Amino acid sequence: MPTPKDILYQLPEGRVLDIATGSGGFIHFLLEGLPAYTEIIGLDTNERAATAFPEAFKDKPNIRFEVGDALRLNFEADSFDLVCISNSLHHFADPLPVLRHMERVLRPGGYFLVAEMYRDGQTETQMTHVHLHHWWAAVDTVNGVVHRGTYQRQELVEMVAGLGLEALALYDLADTDENPKNPEILADLNPVFERYLQRAEGYPELQARGEELRQRVEEIGFQGATTLIAIGKKGTR
Numbered sequence: 001m002p003t004p005k006d007i008l009y010q011l012p013e014g015r016v017l018d019i020a021t022g023s024g025g026f027i028h029f030l031l032e033g034l035p036a037y038t039e040i041i042g043l044d045t046n047e048r049a050a051t052a053f054p055e056a057f058k059d060k061p062n063i064r065f066e067v068g069d070a071l072r073l074n075f076e077a078d079s080f081d082l083v084c085i086s087n088s089l090h091h092f093a094d095p096l097p098v099l100r101h102m103e104r105v106l107r108p109g110g111y112f113l114v115a116e117m118y119r120d121g122q123t124e125t126q127m128t129h130v131h132l133h134h135w136w137a138a139v140d141t142v143n144g145v146v147h148r149g150t151y152q153r154q155e156l157v158e159m160v161a162g163l164g165l166e167a168l169a170l171y172d173l174a175d176t177d178e179n180p181k182n183p184e185i186l187a188d189l190n191p192v193f194e195r196y197l198q199r200a201e202g203y204p205e206l207q208a209r210g211e212e213l214r215q216r217v218e219e220i221g222f223q224g225a226t227t228l229i230a231i232g233k234k235g236t237r
């Protein structure tokens with residue numbers, strides 16, 4: 001069975017839009033698969049990402065960042081060959097309008113890619129990621145930032161199926177060979193704990209939850225939760 005990168009490898013050279021790109025983490029994944037592109041645009045509301053993004057792609061031509069809202073895409077209809085959204089559907093109170101906007105700017109016959117981690121069927125070490133994610137979402141929520149918990153796989157499948165894409169392919173990507181107690185990963189999590197514990201100030205229950213999770217990371221370990229990757233084609237009719 002072909003992998004998502006095999007599918008990306010078969011795509012013709014074209015324009016790519018990565019919605020809610022952050023500092024462009026998912027574009028690195030795309031670049032491992034795409035043989036060529038004419039332009040890649042990463043779009044995000046977060047202006048801070050506008051600094052990290054160009055730094056990350058300074059050696060790559062025709063990859064640029066745009067500040068913009070996924071719910072108000074200012075691009076022409078049918079103007080992209082590949083549209084993507086990675087680990088961001090849970091950042092919208094209602095993700096469906098985002099998917100509809102993406103569909104509008106995708107040309108008929110172009111590819112639609114959704115990547116999103118999910119919460120069911122995970123190992124104990126992957127559940128650390130899910131629990132952490134739910135804690136981050138709870139802390140963001142009390143700070144007025146839209147951040148939902150993690151979806152179940154079937155919810156994601158239904159959401160994407162609702163787009164009526166052709167040749168829809170689903171993949172479950174996980175890296176469970178990674179050492180769950182890899183000191184580098186645990187060290188990377190420390191500043192994230194510090195940042196979120198600070199953001200949770202004034203919410204003792206959330207602060208206590210953060211400390212419990214820090215302990216869980218040390219005792220049980222951490223592995224990334226499985227991500228569903230859905231790729232399909234916009235119909236030509």
Ligand SMILES: C[S@@+](CC[C@H](N)C(=O)[O-])C[C@H]1O[C@@H](n2cnc3c(N)ncnc32)[C@H](O)[C@@H]1O
Nearest residue numbers: 020021022025026044045046069070086087091
């Ligand atoms: C978890 S990050 C995902 C980053 C990236 N896609 C990745 O996979 O590494 C979620 C991103 O969604 C962005 N975001 C939230 N609401 C948005 C909106 N209405 N329009 C565009 N981006 C938005 C946030 O600023 C944040 O950078």
